[in-house]
Amino acid sequence: MTQDLPQTLPDWLAYCERIHPKTIDMGLDRVREVARRLDDGRGLQPACPVVIVGGTNGKGSTCALLETIYGQAGYRTGLYTSPHLVHFEERCRIDGQIVAADALLPAFADVELARRGAADQPEISLSYFEFTTLAIVLTLARARLDIVILEVGLGGRLDAVNIVEPACSIITSIDIDHIEFLGTDREAIGYEKAGIMRTGRPVIVSDPVPPQSVLDRALEIGADLYRAGRDFHCGGDQQQWNWAGRSRRYAGLAYPALRGANQLVNAAGVLAAVEALHPVLPVTAQAVRNGLALVELPGRFQIVPGQPALVLDVAHNPHSVAALTENLDAMGYYPTTHAVFGAMADKDLPPMFQRINPLIDRWYFCDLPLPRAASAADLAAIWRGTHPRPGVESSLHAGPQAALDAAIAAADPADRIVVFGSFFTVGGVLQNGTPRLDAKHLPA
The missing domain is CATH 3.90.190.20 (Mur ligase, C-terminal domain)
Structure with a gap:
C-alpha cells in the first residue's frame, strides 16, 4: 500500500495541494478523525506541555521568543509555525534547528495512510494546511521534547492546531484580517482567536486593548486569564525594561533582539507564559535574559x-x-x-x-x-x-x-x-x- 506514496518532500507537498477542493476549509471534524486514527488511536497529543499561540500580529515573534528562552533554559523545544519564507522545512524546528526534509517523510506517510483509512473506514479529504499540520505535529509528538510551541495558522477556534490540548495559550494583538473567514470586526475576530483557550488553563492576552469577546470567552469557560496591564506589566527607558507579573519580577532587562517597539508587547506576553508554566517548566532569570538577547526571526523588521x-x-x-x-x-x-x-x-x-x-x-x-x-x-x-x-x-x-x-x-x-x-x-x-x-x- 505504501508503494504508491510520494518519496520526497516536494512530491508530498505537490500531492497535498491536489487532494482537497479548497485551499482553506475551516472545521476540525476531518482533522480530528485522521488524528484519532494515527498511532493506533494515540493521536497527536505530545507527552510534554504544549503552548498554542494565536492572534493577528506578533505570533511568529512570540513563538521565537518562547523557543529561545526555553532553549536557553536547557529544555528540548519543538516549534511549528506557518507560513515559511523560503523552504517548507522552516515550519518545523527541533532544538532551535530547522528539521531536515527527510525527517518529515515518515509522518507524511502515516498521515496519508490514516487519511485513507482501513478497509471499514471512509477516506477523509484534507487541505494542504491540514495535512501538513498533522504531519509536523506528529513529527514533534514523536521527538521526546520538553515543550512544544504551535502557531495558529488562521483564526484559532477552527484551526487545525486546535485539536491539540495546550497547557497554556497565548493570544497576541488582534486586528482585522481574513474577514471572509473570521468576521468583519475585532469582536468577531476576537471570538475566533479565543477558541484556543481551555477551561482552568492559563491564557495570556498580550493585546493591551483586547476585544471584549476575548475577555467574555475566558470568563465563560473559566480559563485562567493573564491580562496585560492587570496581571502583568512592563515599562522602561531607552536602555532597559522591567517586567512584573503575579509572582515574579525581572528588572534591568535588555530589549528583545527582534527590532521594533511592538516587540516589547510580545515579550511581555511571553514572560507571562513563562511565569504561568513555571511550576512544570522552571526557567531561570538568566535564561530569560539570554533568550531576549539571542532570539532571531527573519523578516520581522x-x-x-x-x-x-x-x-x-x-x-x-x-x-x-x-x-x-x-x-x-x-x-x-x-x-x-x-x-x-x-x-x-x-x-x-x-x-x-x-x-x-x-x-x-x-x-x-x-x-x-x-x-x-x-x-x-x-x-x-x-x-x-x-x-x-x-x-x-x-x-x-x-x-x-x-x-x-x-x-x-x-x-x-x-x-x-x-x-x-x-x-x-x-x-x-x-x-x-x-x-x-x-x-x-x-x-x-
Whole structure:
C-alpha cells in the first residue's frame, strides 16, 4: 500500500495541494478523525506541555521568543509555525534547528495512510494546511521534547492546531484580517482567536486593548486569564525594561533582539507564559535574559547590513503596516525611501497604503506566484486611489527579486529600501540568501 506514496518532500507537498477542493476549509471534524486514527488511536497529543499561540500580529515573534528562552533554559523545544519564507522545512524546528526534509517523510506517510483509512473506514479529504499540520505535529509528538510551541495558522477556534490540548495559550494583538473567514470586526475576530483557550488553563492576552469577546470567552469557560496591564506589566527607558507579573519580577532587562517597539508587547506576553508554566517548566532569570538577547526571526523588521539600508518585514495588514511605519520613522533620516510591495488580493490594502504613504518616495509593485495574489498592476491602481504625495513614482515588476533589483539600481547609498506586504514578498528576495546591497557601490 505504501508503494504508491510520494518519496520526497516536494512530491508530498505537490500531492497535498491536489487532494482537497479548497485551499482553506475551516472545521476540525476531518482533522480530528485522521488524528484519532494515527498511532493506533494515540493521536497527536505530545507527552510534554504544549503552548498554542494565536492572534493577528506578533505570533511568529512570540513563538521565537518562547523557543529561545526555553532553549536557553536547557529544555528540548519543538516549534511549528506557518507560513515559511523560503523552504517548507522552516515550519518545523527541533532544538532551535530547522528539521531536515527527510525527517518529515515518515509522518507524511502515516498521515496519508490514516487519511485513507482501513478497509471499514471512509477516506477523509484534507487541505494542504491540514495535512501538513498533522504531519509536523506528529513529527514533534514523536521527538521526546520538553515543550512544544504551535502557531495558529488562521483564526484559532477552527484551526487545525486546535485539536491539540495546550497547557497554556497565548493570544497576541488582534486586528482585522481574513474577514471572509473570521468576521468583519475585532469582536468577531476576537471570538475566533479565543477558541484556543481551555477551561482552568492559563491564557495570556498580550493585546493591551483586547476585544471584549476575548475577555467574555475566558470568563465563560473559566480559563485562567493573564491580562496585560492587570496581571502583568512592563515599562522602561531607552536602555532597559522591567517586567512584573503575579509572582515574579525581572528588572534591568535588555530589549528583545527582534527590532521594533511592538516587540516589547510580545515579550511581555511571553514572560507571562513563562511565569504561568513555571511550576512544570522552571526557567531561570538568566535564561530569560539570554533568550531576549539571542532570539532571531527573519523578516520581522529585519535590517540587512550594507548600503543602501534594506528592511525586510512581512507586514501584511493595516495593524502590522502601522507598526512597520512607526519603526521606519524611528530609523532616522534617509533622502529617499524605496518600497518593494507585493500582497494578497484579499487584504485591506487602502489603509495600508494610507498609513505608510508619507514615508515612501518610490514604489516597486510586484506580482507574486499565487492565484490569490493581487497583480502588480492592481496594486498600483489601488495605491493611486489612496492619493499619495505628488511626484511619487511607481513601476511594475514580475516578482519580488525583479522589483528589488530595480530598487537597488535606482537607490543611492544613503537611501533606504523596504520590502513588505506578504511572507511571499520577503521570501521572494530571500530565495538565494540574504541580499548584499553594497556591491554596486564598491570600487571596480
